[in-house]
Amino acid sequence: MKKTILTLIISVIALTTNAQGINFFEGSWEQAKAEAKRTNKLIFVDAYTTWCGPCKMLKRDVFPKKEVGDLYNENFISVALDMESSRGMDFKNEFTITSYPTLMYFLPDGKLVYRKSGAPNLKRFIDQSKKVVNLSEEIITLKSELKKTNYSKELLTKYVSLVYKGNSSDEEMLNLWFSKLDESDFKEKNVLGAIGHVASQQSITSKYVLMFSNLEDYYLQSHSVNEVDKIYNSIVSNTLYPLFRRGSTSDWEAQKSVIEKMLGKDKAEYYYLSLDVQYYLSRENWKTASYSADKFIALCEVKNKRKVFIELNKFAWSFYRADVSKKYLNKALLWANRSVELQEQAFNLDTQANILYKLKMYEEAKVAAEKSIELAKSRGRNPTGTQKLLDKITKSI
Numbered sequence: 001m002k003k004t005i006l007t008l009i010i011s012v013i014a015l016t017t018n019a020q021g022i023n024f025f026e027g028s029w030e031q032a033k034a035e036a037k038r039t040n041k042l043i044f045v046d047a048y049t050t051w052c053g054p055c056k057m058l059k060r061d062v063f064p065k066k067e068v069g070d071l072y073n074e075n076f077i078s079v080a081l082d083m084e085s086s087r088g089m090d091f092k093n094e095f096t097i098t099s100y101p102t103l104m105y106f107l108p109d110g111k112l113v114y115r116k117s118g119a120p121n122l123k124r125f126i127d128q129s130k131k132v133v134n135l136s137e138e139i140i141t142l143k144s145e146l147k148k149t150n151y152s153k154e155l156l157t158k159y160v161s162l163v164y165k166g167n168s169s170d171e172e173m174l175n176l177w178f179s180k181l182d183e184s185d186f187k188e189k190n191v192l193g194a195i196g197h198v199a200s201q202q203s204i205t206s207k208y209v210l211m212f213s214n215l216e217d218y219y220l221q222s223h224s225v226n227e228v229d230k231i232y233n234s235i236v237s238n239t240l241y242p243l244f245r246r247g248s249t250s251d252w253e254a255q256k257s258v259i260e261k262m263l264g265k266d267k268a269e270y271y272y273l274s275l276d277v278q279y280y281l282s283r284e285n286w287k288t289a290s291y292s293a294d295k296f297i298a299l300c301e302v303k304n305k306r307k308v309f310i311e312l313n314k315f316a317w318s319f320y321r322a323d324v325s326k327k328y329l330n331k332a333l334l335w336a337n338r339s340v341e342l343q344e345q346a347f348n349l350d351t352q353a354n355i356l357y358k359l360k361m362y363e364e365a366k367v368a369a370e371k372s373i374e375l376a377k378s379r380g381r382n383p384t385g386t387q388k389l390l391d392k393i394t395k396s397i
Helices: 003-012 031-038 053-062 064-075 086-094 122-148 152-166 170-181 183-187 189-199 205-214 216-220 223-243 249-263 265-282 286-303 305-321 326-342 348-358 362-378 383-396
Strands: 041-046 076-082 102-106 113-117
Touching: 003 113, 031 076, 031 205, 041 053, 041 086, 041 122, 053 122, 053 249, 064 076, 064 122, 102 122, 113 122, 122 152, 122 286, 152 170, 152 189, 152 205, 183 189, 189 216, 205 216, 205 249, 216 223, 223 249, 249 265, 265 286, 265 305, 286 305, 286 326, 305 326, 305 348, 326 348, 348 362, 348 383, 362 383
Parallel strands: 041 076
Antiparallel strands: 041 102, 102 113
8 A cells, every 4th residue: 555655646646747749757767667667658758958949849838738748748748858968868779769859759668659750730730639649549449459360461551551641560460460461462553552561661772672673663653752852761761761950961972872772763752851950050051051952952853842842942942051152142032032923922931031131131031021921921821930021120210
């Protein structure tokens, strides 16, 4: 009895008090897993850093909301881990976390079932969370059914697809599944879909990537080109991201060569050049970053014209944020201008206004900022950031 009471007291103390939003568990990772088992709840981990802007947005605008708290406090033991703290470093290394925030979800036994990088808005976060609850229930049910059916091929296909679609893994079940497949199965839509999900969790040298590449023509008979793009983008990201912060330039270029050998140069460039821009910006090599950006835009003109205005804006904003030299800031302005010409949106007008302001072209910046605000309001969006910029511009004129 004393032990039970003590456990309950520790559980109560370990939860931070938050009347509205998520109550974050403040014990260790092992204690969080023990609490999840005791309460039969899932585990949610917010893997963040103190300098990450999107991480701060989640903590400010999403986690404190009552509807989020109601959902999470009922279904999850929630843990917030700073990936640069002593407490977070082991977790970061164990799960290979390379971007922030990374939102991770585990079954009560500590098995990862879903992970997603980035900071969704309130609606998307709630939708994602409900999806995870349903996914977790389905995985638990399926695993129980698998044993009853002596691990049937059909249920294994469904299980593997679900697990890997959630950015998780289960090598034991994956190997068992492959042992049950025959040659004719590799033309089936559900089998191909599962292989695509598995491949998207691998780096370029994985045998599953080679398998997906060999089956790509069959995959395209039942899946879209956009789905193929997502898979290859994931594979290339998995390959290059581990080198992003600590890899040398020679390591980076060597991995690009491996990707080219696997996919062919033209195909490889379409998937790695956008990352190449970010890598060389982080190394303050503006010339190489600019060259890669231009080359990627040229490829998009051929392969996917609808992406061009988005990529132009992305590169313009990245160069602006990287505090590049005036020569390359003017290059960023050209990208922003063309993005706006192709499709005028609040976000690329905001990018254009910021660059113009930084170049001290105040009158032009004012026009772009005002257009951005007007367009944002007409679509029910909050233009607070652009309004602050407009206030600064007005003071400078």
